[in-house]
Amino acid sequence: MKIDNRHVRNIGISAHIDAGKTTLTERVLFYTQRIHAIHDVKGKDGVGATMDFMELEKERGITIASAATYCRWKEHDINIIDTPGHVDFTIEVERSLRILDGAILVLCSVGGVQSQSITVNHQMNRYRIPCIAFINKCDRVGANPARVARQIKEKLGHHAVPLQLPIGLEAGFSGVVDLISMNALYFDGDKGESVRVEPIPESLREEAEKSRETLIDSVSLFSDELMEAALEERITEPMLMAAVRKATLARNIMPVLLGSAYKNKGVQPLLDAVTRFLPSPVDVTNTAVDVKRENTVVELKNDTGAPLVALAFKLEDGPYGQLTYIRVYQGTLSKGDTVQNVRTEKTLKIGRVVRMHADRMEDIEAIPAGYIGALFGVDCYSGDTFVKPGLGISMTSMHVPEPVISLALFPQGNKSQMNIAKALERFTKEDPTFKTHVDEESGETIISGMGELHLEIYVERMRREYQAEVTTGMPRVAYREAITQRADFDYTHKKQTGGSGQYGRVVGYMEPALGEDFAFESQVVGGAIPKPFLAACEKGFRNCLKKGPFMEYPVIGIKIVVQDGNTHPVDSSDVAFQAAARGAFMQAFHKARPMLMEPVMKVVVETPTEFQGGVMGSLNQRRGIIEGAQDEGLFSVIESRVPLSEMFGYSTVLRSLTQGKAQFTMEFSSYQPVPAAVAEALARKKTDPKGKSQ
């Protein structure tokens, strides 16, 4: 059965700080009757709180809105999804963005396109999300929407197509001219709730006609039908709207609308544009991987009758326990259904199913394909896929990279310690790349993740969401040890003094194994070492990998080949062969010329072209190998590989180098040998007790 979910929109609202995202969201909820009063965000009561929130958002780019809010506009169901603002490439950001089908990019008509707008735009580009732009604050002194539309072209590289003209600007801003219907729209009533449609004022008619022609010229580039109609001068409103929609969905154009959310102007036409031009789930092709067929990519069917595939994209702690936000991509998720979590392979029964509103939740019976809802009482991690039992389809790849950086946490007081424990439990559920453990030697709580910013965000959230007072130690890089050449071993473990004896002999060699952490091979013939003892040997060798003999870091990239050995009829045992393996490992490891390996990150910097030289210099200074520079017109993309240990504090350096206009992403690439001089410095630090905390 095919469900008609063409009237559903799953959108995000993204904005530069102070562009008016909060005010706009508030107005959207008011006009869609989700809230019944408009709160002034800079009201007397809220000044401090609002500013705190904004300050934090500015610093870290985290939004604290509900993960998904549902509202309804002119027969359309709209889910507004929280979009994280931080640029670090983490699984969490990826998940939030893949939920979106479309987005509104809010820009300030005075400030224009600023660095964070560029960042947000890059995220949208990366995930190919169709956008419409809303130029807000047209009532402000210095408002110049035409300049901002030009900046969208020049700085963001989008084909910006204005769909409206302002009627007056700054204090005289009173409404907009709709260039599709060729009407003037005014917003009457205390809260601008009633839209009055009038003919275009005579003073604007000529400009409006010119602008409409420009609009048709721009859009007809992407629609043959409109081009023909334009030549024959028979363009209709639905035809123009269809062409704008088609070009927007293909990301050929970015429609631009105007208004002032604070002055309650232009919000309703924006909601109309969301329903008219942004994609519904039907317009988007979603794919998943079939874990039973070596992660083959499969296309999901937008069909409520098909087997269920749903993604848990956000977890929230509420007063009634864990609330799991979920998007259903295929099939229907109903109350009482039995579903399977693909990661754990456990089946579970769905209890309460709800839909989130701005300030309350509503119980519903089912979430059909294309819709977003939330579940109560489901024990899962963020990013888990729920399917019909036995289906084996996952929305996310099952590979979770190992963390490459860690920090020690120092809680201030018992209360903070308890809060941190709660926070860590939740964060590890939300993000599989975020891990935590207690260091056996120091007793410190260690958190590990994929980058400095990744960990900073979680520490900040502990402080903000869990009121945990916490300080952190210096970041530590996850070094590894590896061997560079083959070395033989012949080791006999013999203990025959008192009690039951132990005997085991292993002969063989170790060699580097590129691309593998550990490989074990037996070439033993004639039963010199019986099979059960070979398993003990493997276990013994594996145990040695946890703490390498060179500098006590874990060992990677090693292959052990056992060729021969000896047993004793009475004294040989599992324990004896494990001990023999340990002895053999120690014997050969130093002969195999061990070296220290460090995580090397793939660092991609997107920078305005004028800063390209400086950015490359900064990467070069950090022992980076620059693989290439891609000239994208206004922007350049620099791809490089840089040791993680050199990347601490890079976001600050990059900001000051590029006036905050560049951004970078960083992901683990591979382990590479540490240069001798750096390895020596590390060894010195290790032996120096003061260096222990480093």
Place this chain on the structure above:
Amino acid sequence: MNTPLPPFANPLTHLGYEETKLLKPRAFSAVCARPGVGKTAFLVQMALWAMSRKKNVLHVSLGDPIKKVDLWYQDLFSHIARRSALPDAAAAWPTFLPRRFIMTFRVEGFSVPKLEERLADLVEQQIFTPHVIVIDGIESDSALHAFTAELQNLARKFLLPVWISVRIQEYPSTQEGHPPSTPLPESNASFESIVCIEGAADRIHVRGIKGGTPQALGTTLSLDPATLLLTTEKAS
């Protein structure tokens, strides 16, 4: 990481192009072919050979992203390593990487002054000092002609050999006993060496047009359709 670079053989020896000629500073060379015949594969092989001779190569691509260019290198490196029976190709590859820098431009955004500015930046900041430049993706002889003089200046200024791939629509006519006519009539005089890749998908051969030794006249190389590697073949 002290693995020495494994030396690869000069792919154009059989066409009469000596190493000293191909890697001579300011040498200006071109490879011409119709679209989809193997210009990029050819240039990448020339680049890999130069890298194996301890030369740093700046690969300028017009149109292709860095990742795609990198895949060409990885692919052809593994084929050459297999053919050269390189004992540990996986360990050798990282030794090649620091010798390569990929710079990509949109076709419409490319200009020689822009390339020169970027190149000067790399050299001044000691990020990368190229010994050879390869430029892949020039649309036609007439497009090339527009900036031949600027490119020659660039080669002179930085004392570098430059290899260029040019897309052509028609192959030059060949007459027995005569050297083939040039596929680059507008820019022919500017080049010391010109090589042409001809043929269809099942049989592609490479012919020297200009700059090879007279003894090698009439000799061709094949481009293996499976691996796109240059292989020796005497013309009938």
